[in-house]
Amino acid sequence: xxxxxxxxxxxxxxxxxTVDCPKVAETAYKIPGVVFSTDYKYMCSDPxxxxxxxxxxxxNLTGVVVSACSPRMHEPTFRKACAEAGLNPFLCEMANIRxxxxxxxxxxxxxxxxxxxxxxxxxxxxxxxxxxxxxxxPVNKTAVVIGGGVAGIQASLDIANAGxxxxxxxxxxxIGGHMAQLSExxxxxxCSQCILTPRMVEVAQHPNITMMTYSEVESLDGFIGxxxxxxxKKAKSVDEKLCTGCGLCTTKCPTKKIPNEFEQGMAMRxxxxxxxxxxxxxxxxxxxxxxxxFTSGKCKVCQKLCPTGAINYEQEDELxxxxxxxxxxxxxxxxxxxxxxxxxxxxxxxxxxxGLQFERMASASGPTHGEIRRxxxxxxxxxxxxxxxxxxxxPAKGISYCSKICCMYTAKxxxxxxxxxxxxxxxxxxxxxxxxxxxxxEFTRRAIExxxxxxxxxxxxxxxxxxxxxxxxxxxxxxxGKPVEIEAxxxxxxxxxxxxxxxxxxxxxxxxxxxxxxxxxxxxPKLKPVETNTAGIFLAGACQAPKDIPESVSAASGAAxxxxxxxxKSELTREPVVAKVNRTPAPPFSSCMGCFMCKxxxxxxxxxxxxxxxxxxxxVKVVAHINxxxxxxxxxxxxxxxxxxxxxxxxxxxxxxAEVEALLNNS
Amino acid sequence: MNQExxxxxxxxxPGCSLxxxxxxxxxxxxxxxxxFDITLEQVPDWNCCGASAAHNLNKKxxxxxxxxxxxxxxxxGMTELLVPCAACYNKLSVVQHELQNDAALLAEVEEVMxxxxxxxxxxxxxxxxxxxxxxPRLGNRVVQPFDKVACYYGxxxxxxxxxxxxxxxxxxxxxxxxxxxLGAETIDWPFKTECCGAGLSxxxxxxxxxxxxxxxxxxxxxxxxxxxxACPMCHSNLDMRRAEINKxxxxxxxIPVIYLSQAIGIALGLQEQQTGxxxxxxxxxxxxxxxxxxxxxxxxx
Numbered sequence: 001x002x003x004x005x006x007x008x009x010x011x012x013x014x015x016x017x018t019v020d021c022p023k024v025a026e027t028a029y030k031i032p033g034v035v036f037s038t039d040y041k042y043m044c045s046d047p048x049x050x051x052x053x054x055x056x057x058x059x060n061l062t063g064v065v066v067s068a069c070s071p072r073m074h075e076p077t078f079r080k081a082c083a084e085a086g087l088n089p090f091l092c093e094m095a096n097i098r099x100x101x102x103x104x105x106x107x108x109x110x111x112x113x114x115x116x117x118x119x120x121x122x123x124x125x126x127x128x129x130x131x132x133x134x135x136x137x138p139v140n141k142t143a144v145v146i147g148g149g150v151a152g153i154q155a156s157l158d159i160a161n162a163g164x165x166x167x168x169x170x171x172x173x174x175i176g177g178h179m180a181q182l183s184e185x186x187x188x189x190x191c192s193q194c195i196l197t198p199r200m201v202e203v204a205q206h207p208n209i210t211m212m213t214y215s216e217v218e219s220l221d222g223f224i225g226x227x228x229x230x231x232x233k234k235a236k237s238v239d240e241k242l243c244t245g246c247g248l249c250t251t252k253c254p255t256k257k258i259p260n261e262f263e264q265g266m267a268m269r270x271x272x273x274x275x276x277x278x279x280x281x282x283x284x285x286x287x288x289x290x291x292x293x294f295t296s297g298k299c300k301v302c303q304k305l306c307p308t309g310a311i312n313y314e315q316e317d318e319l320x321x322x323x324x325x326x327x328x329x330x331x332x333x334x335x336x337x338x339x340x341x342x343x344x345x346x347x348x349x350x351x352x353x354x355g356l357q358f359e360r361m362a363s364a365s366g367p368t369h370g371e372i373r374r375x376x377x378x379x380x381x382x383x384x385x386x387x388x389x390x391x392x393x394x395p396a397k398g399i400s401y402c403s404k405i406c407c408m409y410t411a412k413x414x415x416x417x418x419x420x421x422x423x424x425x426x427x428x429x430x431x432x433x434x435x436x437x438x439x440x441x442e443f444t445r446r447a448i449e450x451x452x453x454x455x456x457x458x459x460x461x462x463x464x465x466x467x468x469x470x471x472x473x474x475x476x477x478x479x480x481g482k483p484v485e486i487e488a489x490x491x492x493x494x495x496x497x498x499x500x501x502x503x504x505x506x507x508x509x510x511x512x513x514x515x516x517x518x519x520x521x522x523x524x525p526k527l528k529p530v531e532t533n534t535a536g537i538f539l540a541g542a543c544q545a546p547k548d549i550p551e552s553v554s555a556a557s558g559a560a561x562x563x564x565x566x567x568x569k570s571e572l573t574r575e576p577v578v579a580k581v582n583r584t585p586a587p588p589f590s591s592c593m594g595c596f597m598c599k600x601x602x603x604x605x606x607x608x609x610x611x612x613x614x615x616x617x618x619x620v621k622v623v624a625h626i627n628x629x630x631x632x633x634x635x636x637x638x639x640x641x642x643x644x645x646x647x648x649x650x651x652x653x654x655x656x657x658a659e660v661e662a663l664l665n666n667s
Numbered sequence: 668m669n670q671e672x673x674x675x676x677x678x679x680x681p682g683c684s685l686x687x688x689x690x691x692x693x694x695x696x697x698x699x700x701x702x703f704d705i706t707l708e709q710v711p712d713w714n715c716c717g718a719s720a721a722h723n724l725n726k727k728x729x730x731x732x733x734x735x736x737x738x739x740x741x742x743x744g745m746t747e748l749l750v751p752c753a754a755c756y757n758k759l760s761v762v763q764h765e766l767q768n769d770a771a772l773l774a775e776v777e778e779v780m781x782x783x784x785x786x787x788x789x790x791x792x793x794x795x796x797x798x799x800x801x802x803p804r805l806g807n808r809v810v811q812p813f814d815k816v817a818c819y820y821g822x823x824x825x826x827x828x829x830x831x832x833x834x835x836x837x838x839x840x841x842x843x844x845x846x847x848x849l850g851a852e853t854i855d856w857p858f859k860t861e862c863c864g865a866g867l868s869x870x871x872x873x874x875x876x877x878x879x880x881x882x883x884x885x886x887x888x889x890x891x892x893x894x895x896x897a898c899p900m901c902h903s904n905l906d907m908r909r910a911e912i913n914k915x916x917x918x919x920x921x922i923p924v925i926y927l928s929q930a931i932g933i934a935l936g937l938q939e940q941q942t943g944x945x946x947x948x949x950x951x952x953x954x955x956x957x958x959x960x961x962x963x964x965x966x967x968x
Binding site: 342346462464 | 835836838857
């Protein structure tokens with residue numbers, strides 16, 4: 001006879017505010033098979049767990065129903081508590097009366113009744129539960145890191161330094177990401193390249209790291225500990241082994257007028273190019289879209305010139321399949337282009353630039369060698385207007401969030417400008433100055449008080465060009481909305497940070513969830529900030545939300561720590577929620593007829609044929625067999641099986657029907 | 668179907684401005700319709716759209732007035748409705764949108780009106796009308812091509828953008844394209860949708876002089892020889908208030924302000940009286956803003 005214990009949690013007031021918890025416990029006690037029932041303020045706390053453990057021992061329980069929050073968070077907690085009290089953890093079930101009940105209904109009798117109904121379904125289910133044993137699977141101790149910006153670099157180095165193999169996949173020809181484009185960094189004004197490039201070199205030279213640049217992830221299969229990652233190595237048209245990086249080809253390429261992506265379109269590059277002089281690897285690739293040979297069939301100048309014969313026009317994309325135990329997503333972000341802003345001229349005014357373009361302008365290695373000059377005529381601007389929140393915190397623009405980094409980098413921009421153009425005046429239009437961070441507020445104060453940046457609290461309605469000047473019309477809301485008009489020489493828009501292009505399709509390939517803005521979603525906003533909902537896939541850096549460098553690096557180290565933790569064991573335990581083909585006494589051994597439709601439709605190739613032999617070793621029947629190590633418990637075969645011979649452990653048809661019947665019988 | 672041979676008929680809602688202070692707008696729209704053999708069928712028993720007054724007084728009234736016009740048009744079997752006045756166009760479009768997306772509100776308004784709203788209409792502003800019905804049939808009828816002009820759209824044609832869905836919210840192009848079809852070079856200027864002062868025309872002429880003055884000043888300084896408009900309010904402020912503008916700015920701006928429909932009339936060589944050009948405060952002399960006369964206008968058949 002089943003002896004079930006029911007534990008109703010108040011979740012502080014999350015549940016008890018709308019559900020009468022003592023009454024739910026009372027009702028549950030009347031369900032046949034329930035021998036114990038109680039309620040408590042925080043069932044997940046230590047005293048709460050102790051209640052469960054004591055009840056198991058005292059009442060000799062054969063099953064436990066914890067009626068509380070979503071099982072997503074605390075099912076492992078309660079199952080562990082049961083195991084500690086000697087009850088098989090898979091004899092513990094959760095009824096979700098928070099997300100499915102108290103949070104979505106008003107306080108009423110009906111709400112309490114619904115909670116009771118939910119409890120009843122789980123009592124009926126757990127009566128039919130069987131003790132299950134966890135499945136052990138081996139862990140492949142190689143990590144794939146996608147994205148070679150500062151977050152990907154940090155995660156790769158941390159994992160590699162712990163002694164594990166890392167494959168770093170980068171879409172562009174060089175690693176480095178946005179940080180390589182920056183001039184100086186806040187709040188210390190140290191040179192971005194000086195702190196990043198040594199780490200890029202470290203990645204390239206690390207014995208545990210394999211770099212795959214100019215490569216993109218095509219697909220991901222498998223599961224935690226045992227992923228299969230297919231990577232497309234795009235044809236570089238240059239043999240990396242032969243190329244010495246002398247750079248002769250890049251200087252002689254006849255196609256020279258291609259907007260340079262690294263310089264944000266403020267300089268040109270040839271068709272065979274290295275994105276920037278400090279690139280890692282420092283070897284060129286041919287941009288086939290713009291290359292004269294690939295577009296017209298004639299040229300081959302680079303091939304003729306190359307002293308080592310490294311140019312190979314016939315090279316093809318290569319598909320590489322990697323096996324890995326964990327994946328770190330570090331694909332970063334992008335910023336809106338000035339064309340996004342109709343009120344600021346749809347990107348048609350050359351002297352209206354975005355923050356990243358200003359970074360390149362201020363950078364010693366940039367198109368102006370660090371001099372602040374107007375893109376239109378090369379003169380030195382005497383008045384520069386910086387616009388914070390260009391797009392951010394503006395639901396009308398579809399971006400309701402704060403891009404977080406702009407307040408700080410705008411303050412930095414005003415300083416860099418002032419340090420280079422002493423006679424110049426920087427103006428900043430802002431909504432709020434959000435300078436929360438170590439030494440951050442001091443930094444913005446320094447921009448205002450020492451470097452004389454003129455901060456105007458208000459929005460800019462329009463910018464237009466007149467007689468070579470940019471007329472910036474805005475309002476000063478600290479002066480009661482007084483209209484302000486500034487004749488500027490240059491305008492820098494701190495445009496919103498947005499998800500990197502292709503983020504959505506990558507998330508779909510990897511089965512990782514993402515938010516409305518296509519940023520990747522963490523498993524829990526507070527307690528699992530570097531995990532995704534897909535076990536074994538972790539997040540690092542600004543692919544999750546706009547982040548500054550220290551935050552990206554911290555997240556990367558956090559993700560690396562999770563990977564290293566995962567790799568610290570040679571085996572993983574997995575929940576035994578897998579499909580199983582039934583076996584019956586002989587004959588007929590199993591109701592499986594051996595049609596193997598299940599084998600065809602299994603998305604994980606987990607189903608094989610199994611021969612049933614008699615004592616003499618003769619094959620008497622061939623039935624389906626499901627490999628529990630490969631099965632992901634998706635249930636497709638259960639639904640597909642024509643003879644109903646397959647069932648899901650922990651979610652058998654019998655159990656699910658019992659849940660449904662528990663609801664129906666009550667009404 | 669021999670639709671080309673059938674005379675084109677389109678529903679038409681003039682509104683009050685076209686009956687009064689902007690008679691020349693109505694005259695020019697009618698002249699255009701005649702010139703291209705289009706019948707403008709007035710909404711029977713039409714009423715005020717509510718203009719700038721109703722929505723300040725009573726929300727239901729502000730909805731019911733335009734809704735009644737739409738209901739009358741729909742009941743008369745119209746599917747398309749030309750609304751030359753920008754304010755009427757705005758009101759009718761916004762109310763139709765609001766009622767279509769709120770069944771409860773629609774029921775309330777229908778009760779107030781005592782009739783059903785009927786099926787939704789395609790509401791056309793003057794620019795859409797010209798672009799769809801006139802421009803494709805211009806052929807070689809343009810006898811007086813335009814020189815450099817400034818297209819001024821104002822606010823009512825383009826906002827709210829979610830509903831009216833004009834091409835580019837801050838820098839609209841549709842009127843520019845029509846004027847280019849008339850041979851004009853349109854200036855690229857940032858004042859296309861700036862405020863003219865609107866209804867302050869009556870109560871605060873100083874504000875209007877300031878705001879409209881900026882528009883007139885910019886258009887003149889950027890080399891335009893005429894300002895093309897599609898809104899009676901804009902026209903009043905830029906044309907009728909020119910004396911105040913000139914006084915305020917200490918200038919003698921004499922750039923004429925012409926309705927889009929008048930502009931087409933000029934390009935076709937219609938008589939000044941036909942398109943009401945003689946009614947303007949700022950004198951309109953087409954030799955100032957048209958390129959040389961190429962050939963004699965086509966006379967009435």
